[in-house]
Amino acid sequence: AQSVSQHNHHVILSEAASLELGCNYSYGGTVNLFWYVQYPGQHLQLLLKYFSGDPLVKGIKGFEAEFIKSKFSFNLRKPSVQWSDTAEYFCAVNGAGRRALTFGSGTRLQVQP
């Protein structure tokens, strides 16, 4: 069965700090990988996705993620966070042949001004 681990449950950063949120998955086949964000009071929004090709994926709002197949990882990064990045971040995966997403438990990011 697929599983996704997000190692950090709650991260507190100051503005302009760099961000890296960890995501590891367990799945034996080809995977599609996603990062979603949920801002307070809003719906889940897609930050970026990886299906194939360049393992370094750039998303919206300056976020990027790197797929490292050998480590089963898809960590999310941003060089300089802003207060408006305060939100909950979810890593998700689906495997070839199964369209439903398997989510990690989420990481709550709090950016202090």
Added chain:
Amino acid sequence: EAGVTQFPSHSVIEKGQTVTLRCDPISGHDNLYWYRRVMGKEIKFLLHFVKESKQDESGMPNNRFLAERTGGTYSTLKVQPAELEDSGVYFCASSQGVNYGYTFGSGTRLTVV
């Protein structure tokens, strides 16, 4: 384009009552998914429709949950009778297909008291 619409946004019901949640996907999206997030836990898959057919219902917790998608348009998720452990946020998502992302609704927060 209009997004995925869910209603109600909040519902508070007593244990043993029935509740019906509704999801209107983006027009033209054949794939419709239901997910649930119980407080503090990860977002978990419930089921997947392709048009009006249930493609995968492996995540449905028990037979108190009934999902329908009449005519392949909107979907309903009925919980009857509701139990305390059914409390959580129920998300709906739609997608054009496997190579596209998923668009989520704002969710319905269900509280069973």
